[in-house]
Amino acid sequence: MTDAVTPADIDPIDRLAILAAALPGAVVRQRQITAPFDAVWRVVADLEHAIPRYEPGVAHVRVVERHGELLRVLVQDTGGREEMMDAKLRPGWCLMQSATVVVAFAARALGDQTLLAHLEHRRAATARSARSARSARSYDPRPAEAKVDQELQVIERLATQPGE
Amino acid sequence: MDPAKVVAAQQGDALALDELLDELAPYVRRLCARIAPAAADDAAQEALLAVFRGLPSLRAPEAIMTWVRSVTVRTAMRLVRQPDQEVAVGPALAERSVPSFEGLADIDDALARLPPSQRAVLVLRTREGLTEEEIATALGIPAGTVKSRLHRARAAFREMWES
Numbered sequence: 001m002t003d004a005v006t007p008a009d010i011d012p013i014d015r016l017a018i019l020a021a022a023l024p025g026a027v028v029r030q031r032q033i034t035a036p037f038d039a040v041w042r043v044v045a046d047l048e049h050a051i052p053r054y055e056p057g058v059a060h061v062r063v064v065e066r067h068g069e070l071l072r073v074l075v076q077d078t079g080g081r082e083e084m085m086d087a088k089l090r091p092g093w094c095l096m097q098s099a100t101v102v103v104a105f106a107a108r109a110l111g112d113q114t115l116l117a118h119l120e121h122r123r124a125a126t127a128r129s130a131r132s133a134r135s136a137r138s139y140d141p142r143p144a145e146a147k148v149d150q151e152l153q154v155i156e157r158l159a160t161q162p163g164e
Numbered sequence: 165m166d167p168a169k170v171v172a173a174q175q176g177d178a179l180a181l182d183e184l185l186d187e188l189a190p191y192v193r194r195l196c197a198r199i200a201p202a203a204a205d206d207a208a209q210e211a212l213l214a215v216f217r218g219l220p221s222l223r224a225p226e227a228i229m230t231w232v233r234s235v236t237v238r239t240a241m242r243l244v245r246q247p248d249q250e251v252a253v254g255p256a257l258a259e260r261s262v263p264s265f266e267g268l269a270d271i272d273d274a275l276a277r278l279p280p281s282q283r284a285v286l287v288l289r290t291r292e293g294l295t296e297e298e299i300a301t302a303l304g305i306p307a308g309t310v311k312s313r314l315h316r317a318r319a320a321f322r323e324m325w326e327s
Contacts, residue, residue, distance in 0.1 A: 010212075014209050017209075017213065018185060018212045018213055019178065019182065021213045021217040022176070022181050022216035022217065023176055023181075024220075086179055088179065088182060095179065097179055102178040121178070123176050
């Protein structure tokens with residue numbers, strides 16, 4: 001029988017919530033940014049220039065491979081250490097992953113403003129949380145939340161004051 | 165579904181999780197639209213959250229579709245808000261064959277008017293092609309209950325179709 005139901009794509013903000021559900025200890029924060037979607041996403045998608053601006057531990061970022069939505073990104077931290085990240089990037093959705101960290105952004109237009117959600121996750125935390133629910137409960141997320149909030153504020157500034 | 169991808173997702177590989185979501189979401193959304201048409205979007209999001217939250221506890225990665233189906237069906241059933249009153253019918257009415265259908269929209273309308281518990285078994289049997297045993301597993305009910313609900317659902321559907 002022909003299927004008459006055509007499911008729509010998942011909203012990026014909903015997609016981020018689902019991803020976070022599978023990553024115990026992941027920090028997700030949202031910010032309503034007073035700039036249109038295109039202006040906000042231009043900042044998020046410009047990995048090479050934007051990441052060193054909002055991520056305090058990163059000095060340089062270089063996209064070394066690109067196949068459609070899939071990218072490989074070389075990230076150098078402020079101590080000179082390099083780490084390769086695999087990434088998926090399309091309008092409204094950015095997911096980056098190295099051996100140690102997961103970073104994601106999701107955006108939805110809200111009229112002439114934008115809802116931007118940002119996830120950060122230490123991959124070691126997944127195994128740790130799976131081993132011990134008690135350690136997951138004792139984990140204090142506030143410093144990580146404050147860091148993610150700060151990064152969202154920087155992205156808002158870059159989107160609203162592009163000449164900065 | 166590639167079990168290796170499921171295992172990678174269980175271990176926190178975010179890109180594997182992203183791919184898994186792309187593969188599971190159409191199935192979950194379709195099931196929710198069939199079983200809980202009035203709350204399909206909410207049901208699909210809740211079901212996907214439950215699936216991904218529970219993914220690390222899945223012991224048999226090769227059985228993921230059976231597990232996803234069960235989580236989705238139960239979530240959709242929980243979110244159906246309309247009163248669930250099953251319609252009792254006589255055996256003669258229930259045993260008659262279902263007529264052939266012209267318009268899918270009409271079928272969906274008729275399905276949407278069935279009580280949720282009857283709609284669920286009829287959708288899973290006729291639209292998803294599950295056996296009665298598989299439906300029993302998905303809904304967490306005895307196979308005999310599936311059989312009786314199917315009997316009532318077919319009869320109720322037929323009455324609506326012919327009215």
